Amino acid sequence: MSILFEKRKNISRTAQVLVPAASFVVSLILTGILLLAFGADPFATYRAMFRGAFGSGRAFTETLVKAIPLMLTGLGVALAFRLRFWNIGAEGQLTLAGVAATGVAIFWGRWMPSFLLLPTVILVGCLAGAAWAGIPALLRTRLKVDETLVTLMLNYVAILFSEYLYYGPWRDPKGYGFPGTEPFPEAAWMPRIAGRAHLGLVFALFLALALWFVLNRTRWGFELKILGASPQAARYQGISVERNIVLAILVSGALCGLAGVGEVTGISRRLQQGLSLGYGYTAIIVAWMGQLNPLAVPFVAVLMAALLVGGDQVQMMMGLPASMGILMQGMILFPLLAGSLFTEYRIKRTARHPAAGAAAEGAE
Amino acid sequence: MDASEPKVPLVEMRGIRKSFPGVTACDGVDLRLGRGEVLALLGENGAGKSTLMNVLAGLYRPDEGEIRIGGKPVEIRSPRDSAAHGVGMVHQNFMLVDTMTVAENVVLGMAGLPLVPDMAEVKRSVLELAEKYGLRVDPDAYVWQLSVGEQQRVEILKQLYRKAEILVLDEPTAVLTPQESEELNVVVQRMKAEGKSAVFITHKMEEVMTFSDRVMVLRKGKVVVEKVTSETSPRDLAKLMVGREVLFRVEKKSFEPGAVILELKDVRALDDRGLPALRDLSLKVRAGEILGIAGVAGNGQRELSEVITGLRPVSSGGISINCVETTNKTPLEIIRSGVSHIPQDRIAVGAVGDMSVASNLAMKGYRDAPISRGVLLLPRRILDLARRMIESFRIATPSPETRVKFLSGGNIQKTILAREIESCRSLLVAVYPSRGLDIGATEAVRKELVAQRDAGMAVLLVSEDIEELLSVADTVLVLYEGRAMGTFPSAEADPEELGLLMAGVERKETVS
Numbered sequence: 026m027s028i029l030f031e032k033r034k035n036i037s038r039t040a041q042v043l044v045p046a047a048s049f050v051v052s053l054i055l056t057g058i059l060l061l062a063f064g065a066d067p068f069a070t071y072r073a074m075f076r077g078a079f080g081s082g083r084a085f086t087e088t089l090v091k092a093i094p095l096m097l098t099g100l101g102v103a104l105a106f107r108l109r110f111w112n113i114g115a116e117g118q119l120t121l122a123g124v125a126a127t128g129v130a131i132f133w134g135r136w137m138p139s140f141l142l143l144p145t146v147i148l149v150g151c152l153a154g155a156a157w158a159g160i161p162a163l164l165r166t167r168l169k170v171d172e173t174l175v176t177l178m179l180n181y182v183a184i185l186f187s188e189y190l191y192y193g194p195w196r197d198p199k200g201y202g203f204p205g206t207e208p209f210p211e212a213a214w215m216p217r218i219a220g221r222a223h224l225g226l227v228f229a230l231f232l233a234l235a236l237w238f239v240l241n242r243t244r245w246g247f248e249l250k251i252l253g254a255s256p257q258a259a260r261y262q263g264i265s266v267e268r269n270i271v272l273a274i275l276v277s278g279a280l281c282g283l284a285g286v287g288e289v290t291g292i293s294r295r296l297q298q299g300l301s302l303g304y305g306y307t308a309i310i311v312a313w314m315g316q317l318n319p320l321a322v323p324f325v326a327v328l329m330a331a332l333l334v335g336g337d338q339v340q341m342m343m344g345l346p347a348s349m350g351i352l353m354q355g356m357i358l359f360p361l362l363a364g365s366l367f368t369e370y371r372i373k374r375t376a377r378h379p380a381a382g383a384a385a386e387g388a389e
Numbered sequence: 390m391d392a393s394e395p396k397v398p399l400v401e402m403r404g405i406r407k408s409f410p411g412v413t414a415c416d417g418v419d420l421r422l423g424r425g426e427v428l429a430l431l432g433e434n435g436a437g438k439s440t441l442m443n444v445l446a447g448l449y450r451p452d453e454g455e456i457r458i459g460g461k462p463v464e465i466r467s468p469r470d471s472a473a474h475g476v477g478m479v480h481q482n483f484m485l486v487d488t489m490t491v492a493e494n495v496v497l498g499m500a501g502l503p504l505v506p507d508m509a510e511v512k513r514s515v516l517e518l519a520e521k522y523g524l525r526v527d528p529d530a531y532v533w534q535l536s537v538g539e540q541q542r543v544e545i546l547k548q549l550y551r552k553a554e555i556l557v558l559d560e561p562t563a564v565l566t567p568q569e570s571e572e573l574n575v576v577v578q579r580m581k582a583e584g585k586s587a588v589f590i591t592h593k594m595e596e597v598m599t600f601s602d603r604v605m606v607l608r609k610g611k612v613v614v615e616k617v618t619s620e621t622s623p624r625d626l627a628k629l630m631v632g633r634e635v636l637f638r639v640e641k642k643s644f645e646p647g648a649v650i651l652e653l654k655d656v657r658a659l660d661d662r663g664l665p666a667l668r669d670l671s672l673k674v675r676a677g678e679i680l681g682i683a684g685v686a687g688n689g690q691r692e693l694s695e696v697i698t699g700l701r702p703v704s705s706g707g708i709s710i711n712c713v714e715t716t717n718k719t720p721l722e723i724i725r726s727g728v729s730h731i732p733q734d735r736i737a738v739g740a741v742g743d744m745s746v747a748s749n750l751a752m753k754g755y756r757d758a759p760i761s762r763g764v765l766l767l768p769r770r771i772l773d774l775a776r777r778m779i780e781s782f783r784i785a786t787p788s789p790e791t792r793v794k795f796l797s798g799g800n801i802q803k804t805i806l807a808r809e810i811e812s813c814r815s816l817l818v819a820v821y822p823s824r825g826l827d828i829g830a831t832e833a834v835r836k837e838l839v840a841q842r843d844a845g846m847a848v849l850l851v852s853e854d855i856e857e858l859l860s861v862a863d864t865v866l867v868l869y870e871g872r873a874m875g876t877f878p879s880a881e882a883d884p885e886e887l888g889l890l891m892a893g894v895e896r897k898e899t900v901s
């Protein structure tokens with residue numbers, strides 16, 4: 026116990042890279058063992074997955090297609106987690122933003138000047154995501170309601186609501202009964218840059234930089250850092266805990282919302298089955314694996330997307346279940362959480378010395 | 390008691406070396422502790438006292454060196470190993486679980502505990518131990534209900550319950566009232582009479598004299614001197630510790646108070662449990678004045694500092710700062726009116742352990758130039774400013790980027806002091822500012838408080854050290870159960886009378 030405790034300080038910086046990297050390797054090994062049990066050759070499988078995700082121009086752009094929503098929701102979740110606000114509602118925020126964007130694209134598209142349509146769609150979508158995240162934020166800051174449960178429940182509400190709409194009132198009358206809305210007018214399409222990879226990629230990369238900048242180079246970022254580390258200390262420094270949590274969570278929801286906007290305007294160009302594919306949950310893995318660092322999120326998102334796309338490929342080429350990719354994602358999470366817990370655990374122990382006042386003095 | 394060197398020491402630490410990135414906390418320390426002996430460990434902030442004891446308690450493994458207990462070399466890898474060898478440590482910050490009872494805390498984490506401990510039995514032994522050593526405590530009380538002094542008793546009981554033969558107390562008296570310190574001494578002496586031993590870390594010279602048989606002074610990780618307590622004096626020790634003569638008196642300019650800066654009128658406020666903490670308290674602090682608040686800890690001092698700084702609501706009455714009404718204004722509005730605050734709870738409130746020293750130093754100034762421009766933060770300026778403050782306040786840290794939680798207790802305190810003093814514009818609220826500081830730093834803080842006053846600030850100084858109040862403050866107000874028992878010019882105050890008032894004995898009309 027004490028040995029780990031000792032090494033901590035020396036590796037703390039490198040740990041940021043080491044823990045996620047090691048987690049990935051562990052997951053490769055664990056999945057490899059499973060593959061062997063299935064009678065498959067792990068090396069061949071991994072090679073196939075890699076080729077499936079990066080082997081051709083088309084493969085790569087498909088990986089990017091999945092990476093875009095993962096980047097955006099990953100950023101949103103990372104921001105919330107930094108404040109120890111356990112937003113596991115990225116999926117719902119994404120879905121509801123998709124719904125709102127659809128509403129604008131279809132209904133306002135009829136009269137709105139076309140150059141204004143896409144910006145309005147994006148804006149309203151982000152606002153919807155923000156609003157959906159704002160509910161648990163307000164409940165938590167006003168009434169001390171635990172956000173984990175609320176964000177999770179709101180996911181189901183958003184998903185069922187979207188289903189109701191495209192099965193019911195918004196169903197395309199000319200769609201031969203197919204569940205889905207009518208296609209968006211072209212003015213509401215997110216321009217594509219390569220294959221199906223759309224402009225959302227540029228937004229995501231820009232926002233990763235912007236979020237990093239805000240967190241590290243602005244006064245507000247400094248306040249959020251203090252707040253995330255110690256709400257008591259923040260209050261003492263004159264920083265309004267409630268207001269800042271709500272603001273940051275609105276931003277978090279907007280980021281997740283943008284992911285949903287990208288999906289409906291850039292990929293499906295209508296609201297239909299398949300908007301909610303679980304990106305919002307994978308985002309939690311992305312955020313943790315990126316150590317809540319916005320600059321790391323895009324890379325991790327690409328990796329996770331590659332696992333998804335590669336998993337599909339493996340299914341087609343080797344007859345293995347496509348869920349192999351998802352399985353691997355899950356396998357990453359375990360060592361990753363164990364790794365973070367470890368570092369945490371040791372922080373707690375060092376804490377014994379100056380740090381843990383937080384826990385100990387709370388008693389006073 | 391024969392305090393001379395024992396033949397086979399109970400504990401022997403040889404050549405202990407322990408480095409952290411950027412510092413060597415212990416640099417080849419030898420320590421011997423005899424059976425039935427109390428050893429005082431003295432040294433400046435960051436000298437390596439806590440580190441040395443953490444090595445003994447199994448929290449840190451030394452880079453080099455050997456530990457022998459009862460003459461046999463032992464390998465201490467974890468707190469459990471050290472407990473198995475009879476070592477029990479009470480840390481600078483307590484490690485109790487708030488939501489559990491005293492009895493539950495006592496057995497928590499013990500090796501070889503049955504799955505379902507017999508709590509009735511535990512309670513009985515706790516009461517027995519409490520009786521035997523004079524550690525009054527209710528085994529059924531929840532830890533959150535206890536005062537700091539009571540929590541410390543629980544920590545000690547916990548170690549006694551584990552049959553600790555060697556008790557390590559890391560600055561136990563820093564958070565105690567003088568009475569509580571005396572009671573602690575009784576406990577320690579009883580343990581000693583039973584043949585148990587103790588290592589006692591403190592910054593207070595008088596305590597070294599009353600508690601210990603032998604004293605060892607550390608400086609920069611090395612032992613500078615080891616003496617039998619009775620052959621030394623507080624003055625000698627102070628000199629050995631700091632390496633120069635220490636002036637206990639502070640020079641100040643004559644008292645020329647200016648305009649009223651802080652005024653409280655009939656303020657009432659509740660404490661965390663919803664009980665009255667301040668009862669119709671009125672006071673005034675003028676520019677160029679240090680108002681000392683005397684009183685036994687827990688009589689409303691903390692609440693007083695919090696209502697002034699906007700951290701606690703005032704239930705009735707009014708507060709004004711610089712003639713502007715600030716009753717129940719937000720902390721930010723009050724900070725903006727030029728108020729600085731050294732809080733009672735440094736570690737949870739005053740500092741953020743996971744952030745760097747530089748960031749912690751910037752936590753007041755970051756809203757304005759030169760550290761920020763508009764919404765932008767200027768990291769280079771933050772570092773420059775931090776370097777300057779680290780130097781002028783002599784904060785011992787490997788670098789400005791080191792996280793605060795890696796500093797020694799006293800240096801965390803200095804970091805907060807530096808920030809608050811630097812940012813003070815009209816009123817400084819200082820709650821126990823010299824707690825946990827070594828004598829050199831205490832002297833520096835007192836000088837700094839006086840310098841602030843001389844520069845025309847109003848200073849509200851909360852302290853339980855009468856000597857400190859009388860030497861630093863211009864005016865002294867005695868607080869008892871949230872009420873002002875009387876206000877005197879410090880030059881006329883009589884320590885004995887102050888003591889009586891602090892104990893709640895009403896002032897006789899004839900005295901004044």
Ligand SMILES: Nc1ncnc2c1ncn2[C@@H]1O[C@H](COP(=O)(O)OP(=O)(O)OP(=O)(O)O)[C@@H](O)[C@H]1O
Nearest residue numbers: 409414434435436437438439440795796797798799
């Ligand atoms: N876990 C740690 N990581 C890095 N540095 C540390 C750690 N613990 C202590 N140090 C450093 O070691 C030195 C000695 O610290 P230590 O806590 O032993 O001092 P101390 O004598 O107890 O001081 P104080 O009187 O202020 O409590 C300090 O410079 C401190 O910054």
Ligand SMILES: [Mg+2]
Nearest residue numbers: 439481797798
């Ligand atoms: Mg210490």
